[in-house]
Structures are given as C-alpha cells and as structure tokens.
Amino acid sequence: MDLNDLAPQELLTRGLQVLSDLLGPAWTVTIQPPSQGARSSKNLDALVQVQSEGDSVFTQLLIDLKSNVTPRMVEEQLLPKLDLVRQVNHYTNPVVITPWIAPRVQLMLRENGIGYIDLTGNTSLRVTRPAIVIYTEGDTRPPRSSPARNTKATLAGPKVGRLVRLLADVAPPYRAGELAESARLSLPYVSRLLDTLEDQLLIRRDGRVITDVDWPQLLRARAEHLNLLRHNPYVGMVAPMGIPPVLNGLHRLAKEHNEQIVITGSYAARLIAPISVGGQLMVYVPPGPHTPDDVGDELGLLRVDKGADVLLLRAHDEVVFERTVWESGLHRVALSQLVLDCLSGPGRMPAEGEAVLARMQEDPHLWRSEQLPL
Known part of the structure; x- marks a missing residue:
C-alpha cells in the first residue's frame, strides 16, 4: 500500500508500533481514551501515555497525525499548538506522526522541541521524565506516490531550473506573471510551483507579490533533484x-x-x-x-x-x-x-x-x- 494513502487510524497504529519497537519490551505505549464530549474527527489528535515497567513516572505524548508536513505547516500550525500545550501542561510532549518527513522539516521540528515519527525510519523524541532520547535517520527522499497523487509541482525537471535560477538571481518584489514571462514558462505552471515554494517557506508573498526568497535554501532544495x-x-x-x-x-x-x-x-x-x-x-x-x-x-x-x-x-x-x-x-x-x-x-x-x-x-x-x- 502507498504510505500516503494510509487512513489516520492505520497511520497512528503503525507510528506507535515504530515507537514501541524503539523503546523495547520494558516500556508500554498506551492510547488514552478521549475525554468526555471530545468531538469526533478522523484527524483527531491522540493522547498517548508512555511508561517504563516498574516506574510510576510516565509521560504523555500529544500525537498530531499528518499526511504531509511542510515548513509552512510547522510555522503556521504546529508551533502555535506547541505554545498552547506548554501553557497548559509542561509535561505533555507534542509528536508528529506522518508517512515521511523531509530533512529540512525534521530540523525545524527538532529545533523547536517537537518530536516526530515517520514510517521510513526518521524519528526524534526527547523527554525529560522519564528520560527518553531517541533519534534515528531513515529515508532522505519521499516514498513514491501513485501518479494520481502527484498533483503538486516539484523541484524536478529542467523547467524548474529556469524559475529557480531567476528567483535566486533577481531580488524581489515581483509577481508570478512577470516571472513566467521572463523565464519563458506558462503562468499556470509558475503559479503551481510558487505555491509549492511557499509551502516550503522558500518564498514569502504579500497577496500576489513575492516579497522574499530564501535563495540559499532554494538552491539546496533544487540541487537535491539534480545529478x-x-x-x-x-x-x-x-x-x-x-x-x-x-x-x-x-x-x-x-x-x-x-x-x-x-x-x-x-x-x-x-x-x-x-x-x-x-x-x-x-x-x-x-x-x-x-x-x-x-x-x-x-x-x-x-x-x-x-x-x-x-x-x-x-x-x-x-x-x-x-x-x-x-x-x-x-x-x-x-x-x-x-x-x-x-x-x-x-x-x-x-x-x-x-x-x-x-x-x-x-x-x-x-x-x-x-x-x-x-
């Protein structure tokens, strides 16, 4: 089965199995029942208790299930949630479970103290009490998706190189139409690619105007698709x-x-x-x-x-x-x-x-x- 097609419950089950295998048989990983009146949602966060046998001390993990995690999602969704959780309870640790996490996103999560588990071997979890430190490295490239899922523009292919070079070589501000004309590319294609770059926080926009380009990271990201x-x-x-x-x-x-x-x-x-x-x-x-x-x-x-x-x-x-x-x-x-x-x-x-x-x-x-x- 395509990892990107997993239902939320299956993603949760497989992610927690990864955690259990890494912790070993002396630890228990238990999903806590939802509180009374909690609203039902297929993407509802799960609260998981992790405890070592013979130890009364346990930690709680607030699991966030994501089919995909982008830098923009970390900035706009996960960090505000982290701030809220820490205001309420310092002993609950946010953890993202997803099919695959890009290296740049992994770094963002680690720098902000958010744990993560993906199904290709990338894991990071640091808990003070009880002491848990886990860090593993898995796939650096995403698992292949079925053609029907590849709807977003990517940084692969020669046409992308024209736009990447232009974004790096010329300082903003500019609009998608101006970039398309200068790079000799179609406006719909440029628009889709700019949406992808914005998700990756490689560009920032104010309305329709590109105001900033993280050109060093953009060049690194493009190079990952080249040989x-x-x-x-x-x-x-x-x-x-x-x-x-x-x-x-x-x-x-x-x-x-x-x-x-x-x-x-x-x-x-x-x-x-x-x-x-x-x-x-x-x-x-x-x-x-x-x-x-x-x-x-x-x-x-x-x-x-x-x-x-x-x-x-x-x-x-x-x-x-x-x-x-x-x-x-x-x-x-x-x-x-x-x-x-x-x-x-x-x-x-x-x-x-x-x-x-x-x-x-x-x-x-x-x-x-x-x-x-x-």
Whole structure:
C-alpha cells in the first residue's frame, strides 16, 4: 500500500508500533481514551501515555497525525499548538506522526522541541521524565506516490531550473506573471510551483507579490533533484599538455561560439572560494552530438574512457548559459548555476558549492540583480 494513502487510524497504529519497537519490551505505549464530549474527527489528535515497567513516572505524548508536513505547516500550525500545550501542561510532549518527513522539516521540528515519527525510519523524541532520547535517520527522499497523487509541482525537471535560477538571481518584489514571462514558462505552471515554494517557506508573498526568497535554501532544495553528470551527458577528455593551455584555449573559443562555452565545477568554484586544488575541469559546450569532440579537437584534447581530467558537458537546458560572467580571463557560469552544479556533483564538489554559497551570502548585492531580465 502507498504510505500516503494510509487512513489516520492505520497511520497512528503503525507510528506507535515504530515507537514501541524503539523503546523495547520494558516500556508500554498506551492510547488514552478521549475525554468526555471530545468531538469526533478522523484527524483527531491522540493522547498517548508512555511508561517504563516498574516506574510510576510516565509521560504523555500529544500525537498530531499528518499526511504531509511542510515548513509552512510547522510555522503556521504546529508551533502555535506547541505554545498552547506548554501553557497548559509542561509535561505533555507534542509528536508528529506522518508517512515521511523531509530533512529540512525534521530540523525545524527538532529545533523547536517537537518530536516526530515517520514510517521510513526518521524519528526524534526527547523527554525529560522519564528520560527518553531517541533519534534515528531513515529515508532522505519521499516514498513514491501513485501518479494520481502527484498533483503538486516539484523541484524536478529542467523547467524548474529556469524559475529557480531567476528567483535566486533577481531580488524581489515581483509577481508570478512577470516571472513566467521572463523565464519563458506558462503562468499556470509558475503559479503551481510558487505555491509549492511557499509551502516550503522558500518564498514569502504579500497577496500576489513575492516579497522574499530564501535563495540559499532554494538552491539546496533544487540541487537535491539534480545529478550533474547524469543530467548533463558528458565526454571525458585528457589534456596531454596539461590544463593551463586548455584554459587559454577556452577564452578564445567562448568568444567564437557566442559565449556558449563556459566553465563550471571545481575550477570555477576556486575563482570564488578557493578551498581546494586539482579536480576535473568541467566545461559546458553548445548542444549537438558532435560538439564535445569538435571542441576537444580545437583544445588539443584526447577522448578517453577512464582517467579524464577534462569533462565536456552537453547542457541539459539553455539556462546554464544565462547570466554567465567573465572572470580572470575565463567564462564561467553564473554563481547560482555554479552552486547547483557543485552541490549536485561528485566527490568534494558539494563542499565547494557550500563555500561558494557562503561567499554569495556575504554580499548578495554584488551579484544579485534588482530587475528581471527581459
């Protein structure tokens, strides 16, 4: 059965079974009967008593059953409920039970002292009396849903990249229609995606106007749906004369190919945040089945199956060539694209991406535009 299709009672039963298994046989987990006059609802919270055998001390868990938990839900629903519970009783601990919880939401819940149990192995519960400390890590990606349930826009796919790049590269305010026109996307699609981003607290709106974008988290969230070398087919090359002559040749070729030859990855990251040396030189080249070989010939490279020190990538979407920059004699991708590429790349590249992201946060005004491109 699809975990997302579980009825509330089944979700409660399975969630409490997870808790019982983690606590072990010396503990009892008991659902308390509803108080007299409590209103009936299929989503009614459950009150659960947890007690160790031979110990008179017990704790109560206020269970909140959710089919899905978003950052916006934590902020607007769970935190106000937590404040109310703590005003009434310091010894009742709120716990969310849901099929799956995203890593970012898990962090929000832990930071605010809210326990959680999901059915893929992610659990967090801290109780003072009796002493209970549980923390387990499970799936970092959601379980697959049936196609009929996939109605919301997600951060996967090339079209999303155009909007994500735009939101990161240009400071608000702006409206959905302006974003759709600038990103060359349909307004209904952009509207659905903005609703998803608002649920994730990656954007904030005042009416129909986007007033704030959490662009660092937005780039991280988008990178989770990318794999640099899988989404951008590449050809491995070796530079017989070393990398410096290749870099000189790239400067010339970028101008000849209408600036559609740009570096990314480790070499580009070192221009911004030099935290490492070496690594493969990664270069986006124009689309076309023979383009990598043609560019490789012009740069004096030799095609190899293993041991490549240069990777020529066919861009998955033209967005990688947008808002590129000349720096230190080289033509590189925009900073937002560089972060996406590094965070979704192999080896030490994610760490390089985080270093670039940190430099970007120091002064966004140096790279972030105040006006949408036409």
